[in-house]
Amino acid sequence: MKMAKTAKNKKNNGAAKKRMAGAVNKRPTYVLNTEFGSFYELRDLILKSLPAEKHSMIDRINKIGKIRLAIISGVFINKESPDPLVADLLMVGDYIDSRRLRYFLKALEAEVGKEIKYSVMDKEEFRYRLAMFDRFIRVLLEGPHEKLINKLGI
Numbered sequence: 494m495k496m497a498k499t500a501k502n503k504k505n506n507g508a509a510k511k512r513m514a515g516a517v518n519k520r521p522t523y524v525l526n527t528e529f530g531s532f533y534e535l536r537d538l539i540l541k542s543l544p545a546e547k548h549s550m551i552d553r554i555n556k557i558g559k560i561r562l563a564i565i566s567g568v569f570i571n572k573e574s575p576d577p578l579v580a581d582l583l584m585v586g587d588y589i590d591s592r593r594l595r596y597f598l599k600a601l602e603a604e605v606g607k608e609i610k611y612s613v614m615d616k617e618e619f620r621y622r623l624a625m626f627d628r629f630i631r632v633l634l635e636g637p638h639e640k641l642i643n644k645l646g647i
Contacts, residue, residue: 525606536606537571551641553597558589561616563642568605570639579633582611585619585645616645623647 526532554563562585569581582601594613602609612629614622622630640647 527606547641553600554584554642557584557593557597558586560584560586560589560642561644562586562619562640562647564633564638564640566633566636566638568607568609570637579636580610580612580629582609583633584611584613585616586613587615589613619645 529535551563554560562583564583565581566579566583567581598609598611619630634647
C-alpha cells in the first residue's frame with residue numbers, strides 16, 4: 494500500500510508540487526516544477542501581470558531604505574540577457590536596511606520562482622561607476638531594462 498502511494502506521488506506532472514514544510518509546523522508549501530511542459534508559458538503569463546504589480550513593487554522597494562534608483566531587467570521584463578553580468582534588479586540608495594532587503598528578495602524570488610541576480614550600491618559608488626563606464630552598469634543600461642524609481646535623472 495505504501496509503495497502505491499509513493500508511485501502515485503512520483504507521477505505528479507503538474508506545475509506545482511505540494512510539500513509539508515517541516516515536522517513541527519506541518520503546513521503545506523508549494524514548489525514550482527521547472528520540468529513542467531508549460532512552465533515557461535505559465536511563467537510568462539504570471540510575469541505579464543507585472544504592470545499591475547509595479548506600484549506594489551515600488552512601494553516595497555521604498556520600504557527598504559532611501560532608494561534613488563531602481564532598475565529591473567532580465568526575468569522581470571521577460572528578456573533573458575546572454576551576458577551573465579546583467580542583474581535582474583539594481584538598487585541605488587542610502588540607509589538600506591539589510592534585514593528588509595533580505596525579506597524583500599526572498600519574497601520576490603518566491604513570486605518569480607527563480608533566483609534573482611541583484612546589486613545594491615550607494616549613490617556615490619553608482620555615480621563613480623557610471624562616470625568610469627563600468628562594464629556592469631553599461632551593459633545593464635544599454636540592454637533591455639525599465640526604471641521603476643529614477644531620482645538620479647539617469
